[in-house]
Amino acid sequence: MAVTHLGSISFSSSMPSISSPSLKHPFNFNKNKPLIVAAMSDDPVREWILSEGKATQIKGISPIGGGCINRATRYDTDVGSFFVKTNRSIGPSMFEGEALGLNAMYETGSIRVPKPYKVGSLPTGGSYIIMEFIEFGASRGNQSALGRKLAEMHKAAKSEKGFGFHVDNTIGSTPQINTWMSDWVEFFAEHRLGYQLKMAHEQYGDPTIYERGQRLARNLGPLFKNVVIEPCLLHGDLWSGNMTYDKNGEPVILDPACYYGHNEAEFGMSWCAGFGGDFYKAYFEVMPEQPGFEERRDLYMLYHYLNHYNLFGSGYRSSAMSIIDDYLRMLSV
Numbered sequence: 001m002a003v004t005h006l007g008s009i010s011f012s013s014s015m016p017s018i019s020s021p022s023l024k025h026p027f028n029f030n031k032n033k034p035l036i037v038a039a040m041s042d043d044p045v046r047e048w049i050l051s052e053g054k055a056t057q058i059k060g061i062s063p064i065g066g067g068c069i070n071r072a073t074r075y076d077t078d079v080g081s082f083f084v085k086t087n088r089s090i091g092p093s094m095f096e097g098e099a100l101g102l103n104a105m106y107e108t109g110s111i112r113v114p115k116p117y118k119v120g121s122l123p124t125g126g127s128y129i130i131m132e133f134i135e136f137g138a139s140r141g142n143q144s145a146l147g148r149k150l151a152e153m154h155k156a157a158k159s160e161k162g163f164g165f166h167v168d169n170t171i172g173s174t175p176q177i178n179t180w181m182s183d184w185v186e187f188f189a190e191h192r193l194g195y196q197l198k199m200a201h202e203q204y205g206d207p208t209i210y211e212r213g214q215r216l217a218r219n220l221g222p223l224f225k226n227v228v229i230e231p232c233l234l235h236g237d238l239w240s241g242n243m244t245y246d247k248n249g250e251p252v253i254l255d256p257a258c259y260y261g262h263n264e265a266e267f268g269m270s271w272c273a274g275f276g277g278d279f280y281k282a283y284f285e286v287m288p289e290q291p292g293f294e295e296r297r298d299l300y301m302l303y304h305y306l307n308h309y310n311l312f313g314s315g316y317r318s319s320a321m322s323i324i325d326d327y328l329r330m331l332s333v
C-alpha cells in the first residue's frame with residue numbers, strides 16, 4: 001500500500017502524493033517520519049482507533065443511516081466517539097478529497113465541521129475515512145448564525161493559486177474537476193458548466209442542451225461586470241442534507257465538495273437548502289452583496305441542475321434547459 005503525505009496529515013492510500021501545506025494532523029503525526037505500513041491490517045479502522053486514535057477499548061459499533069453513497073458507522077470508545085464512512089467499491093481518492101475539504105474548512109476556525117483524522121484503503125477493496133463524531137441537536141436552528149459563520153469561512157480562506165482545489169473531488173458521485181485557473185469565469189465555464197454539459201451529451205446523446213449550454217458558457221462575461229471575484233473556500237454542496245446543528249445549537253456543515261471559487265457559487269444548491277431572509281441578511285453583513293448577484297443566482301444553480309440531470313435523469317432536464325434559454329435570451333446570444 002502506498003503512503004500519501006498531505007503536508008503534515010498522513011493518509012495511507014494508493015493515490016499519488018499531493019500536498020497541502022495548511023493541513024495538520026490531529027494527533028501530532030510527525031511529518032518527517034514516514035509512516036511505513038508493512039502489510040494491510042484486516043481491520044485498519046479498528047487498528048487506527050486503537051493506536052493513533054488513542055483508544056484502548058472499543059465499546060460499541062453502530063450503523064448510522066442517512067447517507068446514500070457510503071456506509072456510515074459510529075465507533076464508541078473509552079476516549080469518545082469516532083465517525084467512520086466506508087465505501088466498498090471506490091478507492092481512497094474520494095475520501096481524500098473529502099478529508100482535504102473538511103480540513104481546509106476546519107482550519108478556518110469559523111463554522112463547525114468534523115475534523116478528519118484518517119483515510120485509507122480496505123483490505124477487501126474500497127476505502128474508509130475516520131473523523132470526529134459530532135453529536136447533533138436539532139436539524140434546523142439559528143439561520144443568522146449559519147449565514148454569518150458561512151460568510152466568515154468564505155472570508156477567512158482565500159487561495160493564492162486561484163480558482164480550483166488541491167485535488168479533483170466529487171459532487172454527488174460525479175467527478176468535479178478542480179484544476180487551478182486564474183480566471184473564475186473561464187473556470188466556471190469549463191470545469192463546471194462545460195464538464196456537466198459534455199457528460200449530458202455523452203450520457204444521453206443530448207446535443208440541444210450541450211450546444212445551447214456551451215453557447216451560454218462562452219458568453220458569461222456580461223453577468224460579471226463590475227464584480228470583484230476572489231477565490232473563497234466553498235463547501236461546494238450546501239443543501240439541507242449537509243447542514244445541521246450540534247447539541248449546543250451551533251451550525252455544522254458536512255460532506256463537502258470543496259474548492260476555491262466565487263462565494264456566490266455556494267448558493268447553487270439553494271433550491272434545496274431552505275436559506276431564509278435571516279440567513280442572507282447575516283451572510284451579507286460579513287460578505288457584502290455584489291452588483292448583479294440576483295442575475296447570477298440561476299447560473300450557479302444551473303451547475304447543480306445539470307449535475308442532477310446527469311445523476312438522476314430527465315426530471316431535471318427542463319429546469320436546466322429553461323435556465324439556459326432564459327440567459328440566452330437575456331444576453332441576446
Ligand SMILES: Nc1ncnc2c1ncn2[C@@H]1O[C@H](COP(=O)(O)OP(=O)(O)OP(=O)(O)O)[C@@H](O)[C@H]1O
Nearest residue numbers: 064065066067068069070072083114132133134255
Ligand atoms: N461527523 C459526523 N458525526 C456524526 N454523524 C455524522 C457525521 N457526519 C455525517 N454524519 C451523519 O451520517 C450520515 C451519513 O453521512 P454523509 O451524508 O456524509 O454520508 P454520504 O453517504 O457520504 O453522503 P451522501 O450520500 O449524502 O452524499 C448523515 O446523515 C449524518 O447524519
